[in-house]
Amino acid sequence: MSSAADREAVFPTRQSLGLMKAKLKGAETGHSLLKRKSEALTKRFREITRRIDEAKRKMGRVMQIASLSLAEVTYAVGGNIGYQIQESAKSARFRIRAKQENVSGVLLPAFEAYQTEGNNDFAMTGLGKGGQQVQRCRETYARAVEALVELASLQTAFVILDEVIKVVNRRVNAIEHVIIPRTENTIKYINSELDELDREEFYRLKKVANKKQRDTAASDAEMKQKREDKAALALLDQENQAPEEEDVGGGDILAGEDDEDVIF
Amino acid sequence: MEGLFFNVNNGYLEGIVRGYRNGLLTGANYTNMTQCETIDDLKLQLGPAYGDYLASLPPNPSTSSLAAKTTDKLVSEFRYVRANAVGSLAKFMDYLTYGYMIDNVALLITGTLHERDTRELLDRCHPLGWFETMPVLCVATNIEELYNSVLIETPLAAYFKGSLSHQDLDELNIEIVRNTLYKNYLEDFYQFVNTHPEMSGTPTAEVMSEILEFEADRRAINITLNSFGTELSKADRKKLYPAFGQLYPEGTLMLSRADDFEGVRLAVEGVGDYKAFFEAAGLGGGAGAPGNMAGGAGSESKSLEDMFYQKEMEISKSAFTRQFTFAIVYAWVKLREQEIRNITWIAECIAQNQKERINNYISVF
Numbered sequence: 001m002s003s004a005a006d007r008e009a010v011f012p013t014r015q016s017l018g019l020m021k022a023k024l025k026g027a028e029t030g031h032s033l034l035k036r037k038s039e040a041l042t043k044r045f046r047e048i049t050r051r052i053d054e055a056k057r058k059m060g061r062v063m064q065i066a067s068l069s070l071a072e073v074t075y076a077v078g079g080n081i082g083y084q085i086q087e088s089a090k091s092a093r094f095r096i097r098a099k100q101e102n103v104s105g106v107l108l109p110a111f112e113a114y115q116t117e118g119n120n121d122f123a124m125t126g127l128g129k130g131g132q133q134v135q136r137c138r139e140t141y142a143r144a145v146e147a148l149v150e151l152a153s154l155q156t157a158f159v160i161l162d163e164v165i166k167v168v169n170r171r172v173n174a175i176e177h178v179i180i181p182r183t184e185n186t187i188k189y190i191n192s193e194l195d196e197l198d199r200e201e202f203y204r205l206k207k208v209a210n211k212k213q214r215d216t217a218a219s220d221a222e223m224k225q226k227r228e229d230k231a232a233l234a235l236l237d238q239e240n241q242a243p244e245e246e247d248v249g250g251g252d253i254l255a256g257e258d259d260e261d262v263i264f
Numbered sequence: 265m266e267g268l269f270f271n272v273n274n275g276y277l278e279g280i281v282r283g284y285r286n287g288l289l290t291g292a293n294y295t296n297m298t299q300c301e302t303i304d305d306l307k308l309q310l311g312p313a314y315g316d317y318l319a320s321l322p323p324n325p326s327t328s329s330l331a332a333k334t335t336d337k338l339v340s341e342f343r344y345v346r347a348n349a350v351g352s353l354a355k356f357m358d359y360l361t362y363g364y365m366i367d368n369v370a371l372l373i374t375g376t377l378h379e380r381d382t383r384e385l386l387d388r389c390h391p392l393g394w395f396e397t398m399p400v401l402c403v404a405t406n407i408e409e410l411y412n413s414v415l416i417e418t419p420l421a422a423y424f425k426g427s428l429s430h431q432d433l434d435e436l437n438i439e440i441v442r443n444t445l446y447k448n449y450l451e452d453f454y455q456f457v458n459t460h461p462e463m464s465g466t467p468t469a470e471v472m473s474e475i476l477e478f479e480a481d482r483r484a485i486n487i488t489l490n491s492f493g494t495e496l497s498k499a500d501r502k503k504l505y506p507a508f509g510q511l512y513p514e515g516t517l518m519l520s521r522a523d524d525f526e527g528v529r530l531a532v533e534g535v536g537d538y539k540a541f542f543e544a545a546g547l548g549g550g551a552g553a554p555g556n557m558a559g560g561a562g563s564e565s566k567s568l569e570d571m572f573y574q575k576e577m578e579i580s581k582s583a584f585t586r587q588f589t590f591a592i593v594y595a596w597v598k599l600r601e602q603e604i605r606n607i608t609w610i611a612e613c614i615a616q617n618q619k620e621r622i623n624n625y626i627s628v629f
Contacts, residue, residue: 131490
């Protein structure tokens with residue numbers, strides 16, 4: 001591959017090769033897991049998007065009905081009852097409860113609406129006239145708020161999922177396009193370096209072997225020479241001692257020996 | 265005989281009020297209004313009747329500001345008539361404002377009970393129910409003070425006396441206080457028109473009795489219907505029924521024992537009109553839900569409340585067939601109020617684009 005920039009800074013040793021291989025394997029497993037997670041999240045995300053669409057349409061309808069029922073209250077009561085309502089409301093009748101939902105390891109908050117029973121603070125508003133409209137309006141608005149709560153929990157889930165999906169996809173891409181190629185490069189690099197080392201070692205060994213061979217050959221030759229010289233010398237002595245034992249032979253041997261010494 | 269000297273003091277005002285009555289929107293006007301596409305169109309349609317008052321509104325005003333401006337016109341006309349009224353007509357018109365005063369006082373009591381700054385509530389009060397000592401109500405910071413030193417000075421003191429103590433203001437639901445006051449007010453008004461020497465035996469007493477009896481019956485029926493499912497006990501409920509009217513005493517007694525819509529229906533069976541209303545409402549909305557607001561559906565069937573309004577308007581309209589009577593002032597105010605409600609309703613329907621219900625207004629001319 002291209003250059004040293006695209007691999008990790010490791011020494012090309014067998015140990016790091018092992019490490020890198022483990023890392024590659026880990027990265028691949030992680031990649032497939034993350035991919036699956038991202039797919040699960042995306043599926044959920046699509047579902048939520050669809051439900052948000054529905055909820056928004058529903059909200060539009062419900063709010064329209066609700067505001068019309070408020071108009072009916074204004075019509076029937078013939079005035080503004082807002083202040084009385086605000087003052088007579090003491091505790092919340094419509095409450096929500098938050099719970100968490102786990103989608104592939106992502107905690108999504110979900111809001112659940114419930115109404116406390118028997119909490120009817122302004123039951124008597126409009127006793128003289130318009131009371132039924134007030135109650136009906138309250139029910140309509142309770143439905144509207146319910147739709148709003150549902151929408152709110154979907155929207156929150158939407159935002160959170162969107163964020164998480166982005167992160168997961170970034171990770172998947174990072175693993176797929178950066179970490180895996182880089183690790184593979186490193187492995188390739190280490191392999192090539194190790195091969196190189198192997199070849200050098202082999203060459204060196206060959207050289208050493210060559211040298212040893214030559215050395216042995218040389219020493220063999222020397223030994224052989226020596227042995228041959230010795231044999232020749234002995235032969236020569238025997239021949240010299242036969243006519244005259246000491247003078248000529250001694251002097252010749254010395255000379256000969258001198259010569260040989262000079263040569264070797 | 266009663267007409268002989270009527271015009272000496274009241275002829276001018278009768279003429280003025282009849283003129284105002286002719287200025288009320290007619291069925292043709294309403295038909296035009298329902299054709300409007302925007303609030304601005306509606307404003308244009310209202311131009312002849314309300315021109316000056318609507319001129320200051322910004323383009324595409326909100327329905328509430330529209331209602332406020334149309335009310336302004338009613339108030340200023342009413343004040344003009346009141347300023348020119350003398351003698352018993354002046355007294356009669358004061359009586360007319362007491363109903364609004366009760367609402368205002370109830371509002372201020374609510375504010376005092378919750379220890380709010382009542383001064384800002386003054387803006388919310390109905391202008392017709394304004395009385396001179398009303399701002400003084402804001403001085404009181406607790407109920408006892410309010411009751412002992414302030415309410416006593418108001419025209420409503422008589423309605424508090426005898427039926428409500430200052431502990432009641434604290435403990436009872438403000439709605440019960442309001443309805444008790446209203447009951448006392450209606451009884452007093454009824455008493456007034458029937459016993460005042462200038463009015464008893466005149467068309468005023470006749471027409472006003474009819475109107476007030478209807479009002480009393482309507483309140484009794486509404487209170488009964490609206491109290492189902494609340495903590496209002498039957499004995500307490502009975503105390504809120506005005507002690508006159510076509511239903512009194514047998515009908516109210518039965519009403520006080522009624523447990524459901526059916527019981528109310530039986531109680532009012534003796535009066536032809538109400539029987540017809542209940543039959544229509546029972547068919548339209550089903551027992552227990554005599555309304556037209558069942559989730560926006562059932563636009564054809566009229567609610568009981570609608571029919572009562574319709575009836576009130578018819579009585580008010582027929583009041584104008586009589587002469588030499590103060591009742592036309594009352595009738596005119598009621599007709600104008602209905603007109604304001606109609607305008608608000610139509611404006612609301614236009615603003616919310618809910619044209620299918622736009623014809624729920626009540627027009628008698």
